[in-house]
């Protein structure tokens with residue numbers, strides 16, 4: 001019997017479990033660990049609360065978790081409660097599926113001012129991650145600046161722009177729902193350091209901005225390159241740029257009818273965040289794109305604002321003793337092999353790129369590498385882990401416990417919402433009954 005431990009119960013972790021089941025059938029046991037008492041990682045705390053259909057993939061993960069040879073164990077922090085070395089002594093393979101939970105640092109003066117947040121914190125706050133429940137962003141000013149032109153920037157801008165009605169059917173947590181209900185933000189500026197041809201936003205997500213109840217997206221036609229140049233773009237990006245062109249064609253009278261404006265500011269690189277204790281403006285330098293890179297022109301201006309959310313990408317947390325690629329912010333690996341018996345998958349392996357579905361082939365690929373390397377070695381696996389956990393008095397949360405927590409979250413949902421998540425670890429644990 002082969003024993004595999006997967007650290008992290010997000011999409012990469014669950015797809016790895018699925019791939020291992022397909023690879024070894026009844027000849028493997030798989031333990032999936034999570035530091036939270038609840039599973040699914042980014043599906044729960046990263047995917048936007050108004051994108052419920054994407055969250056539906058959790059049903060597939062549930063089927064994996066309920067297979068005989070697979071077990072979810074929550075409320076155990078690998079690296080604190082149990083070390084990686086201890087897991088390695090018990091399992092034939094340990095797979096790091098720990099994602100990229102930290103914001104890439106916005107390394108400019110003033111980034112530590114009040115009401116400046118990274119997207120990990122801000123998205124975690126509205127999605128009910130216990131670590132960010134106390135964030136308390138202030139929405140009393142009228143302008144927010146969102147830095148970055150990827151899908152996370154789009155998620156953040158859309159959530160800031162939506163009406164209470166539009167958010168009702170989402171699983172945005174109560175503290176965020178209530179705070180946004182009172183929000184006075186009326187202008188959301190999305191800053192991109194490069195141009196329309198360099199955005200990372202995908203067409204489906206970008207197109208949503210045109211269908212908001214009270215907000216309209218504004219693009220300055222002069223920022224767009226000649227239409228003929230779009231032909232050289234790959235098809236997805238070309239579609240996104242077509243959306244930008246349609247935003248540029250929205251008449252002024254339509255913007256005037258809308259309560260909220262979402263402004264795309266291209267060729268705009270943040271140089272400093274200004275303010276006395278709290279953010280008051282972003283200092284921006286105009287750029288030109290040369291050979292694909294943003295190059296400052298020396299021209300600067302101030303974008304007044306009261307809230308800044310930096311959506312510039314994520315990085316993994318290094319672990320002492322494990323090779324780490326500092327520049328890329330992920331584990332250093334060869335096709336997922338970090339060290340003998342130690343692997344990484346998903347964002348921990350390739351960095352924060354792709355959609356949820358990208359993690360499936362990624363995980364299957366790494367499991368193929370594992371199959372080349374691994375042979376059963378008589379390690380104790382789950383039985384050994386349970387002994388160790390009992391000796392340390394760890395309060396493990398099982399998948400059945402999670403189902404109780406899930407039911408409690410569904411039972412307390414506001415009208416029209418699928419669930420009201422617990423945002424406190426103790427409350428989650430209490431809810432398992």
Ligand code: NAP
Pocket residue numbers: 106107147148149150151152153155192193194198199200202205269270294311312313314352353354355356
């Ligand atoms: P991303 O797609 O890599 O976009 C990051 C953006 O930040 C880019 O526009 C980048 O500009 C900009 N940026 C980076 N460093 C900067 C700096 N120092 N100053 C100014 N701008 C900077 O990252 P993301 O939006 O965090 O998304 C992460 C992954 O999750 C992506 O694969 C995304 O598609 C995925 N995701 C998918 C969905 C969905 O499918 N619905 C939703 C959310 C996220 P440059 O290009 O110039 O570097």
